[in-house]
Amino acid sequence: AQTVTQSQPEMSVQEAETVTLSCTYDTSESDYYLFWYKQPPSRQMILVIRQEAYKQQNATENRFSVNFQKAAKSFSLKISDSQLGDAAMYFCAYRSPYSGGGADGLTFGKGTHLIIQP
Amino acid sequence: NAGVTQTPKFRVLKTGQSMTLLCAQDMNHEYMYWYRQDPGMGLRLIHYSVGEGTTAKGEVPDGYNVSRLKKQNFLLGLESAAPSQTSVYFCASSYPPGKEQFFGPGTRLTVL
Numbered sequence: 001a002q003t004v005t006q007s008q009p010e011m012s013v014q015e016a017e018t019v020t021l022s023c024t025y026d027t028s029e030s031d032y033y034l035f036w037y038k039q040p041p042s043r044q045m046i047l048v049i050r051q052e053a054y055k056q057q058n059a060t061e062n063r064f065s066v067n068f069q070k071a072a073k074s075f076s077l078k079i080s081d082s083q084l085g086d087a088a089m090y091f092c093a094y095r096s097p098y099s100g101g102g103a104d105g106l107t108f109g110k111g112t113h114l115i116i117q118p
Numbered sequence: 119n120a121g122v123t124q125t126p127k128f129r130v131l132k133t134g135q136s137m138t139l140l141c142a143q144d145m146n147h148e149y150m151y152w153y154r155q156d157p158g159m160g161l162r163l164i165h166y167s168v169g170e171g172t173t174a175k176g177e178v179p180d181g182y183n184v185s186r187l188k189k190q191n192f193l194l195g196l197e198s199a200a201p202s203q204t205s206v207y208f209c210a211s212s213y214p215p216g217k218e219q220f221f222g223p224g225t226r227l228t229v230l
Contacts, residue, residue, distance in 0.1 A: 035218065043224045044221065044224075045161075045208065045210075045221035047218045050217075091160050091161070093160070104149060104151075104168060104174075105153070105163035105176050105177070106151075106219060109160050110158060110159055110160050111159075
């Protein structure tokens, strides 16, 4: 079974600064999908960014980008120009390319609580 | 489009009572999922469905049952609630499976 580890329970950053959230995963599969989800106090799960393992190019979405290191099994999220609205729990998640045996669901890390200081 | 909706948003049960959580999606997605989120934890997969009439177990299925009689609906049942089932429950849907999962707003369930 795959595991996802987020080693930073909490991070704090000044508004307008850049912050990087760490995520590592363990898998024996060669192709898979990785996601970062944001969960603000409203509890809603919101997709931030998605990466397909076969793509070498790092995904970007406006101020959000990832550093995907396949050999190191690392998938970090960089938030540039941090804004107050970025304050939330951030979850890293893994999805197998296969179906069956629960592989269709997402495996989540425990999350990182991001605090934005004005 | 409403996306993914969940009913109810909050519920308090006594130990041994039963209830059903309803998830509905209007995106014509084939795949639907039920997760639970406990404090300090990420979401964990309870059950899922890859199409109408199909269901399968996830990581933490004990104590729950599910049904997918219609493509747009996915029901999660607790036959005899236990305090250990106090949690926030999320429904999600996706199609195709490698794409993002769209989540509902969650249901906070407390079992006394």
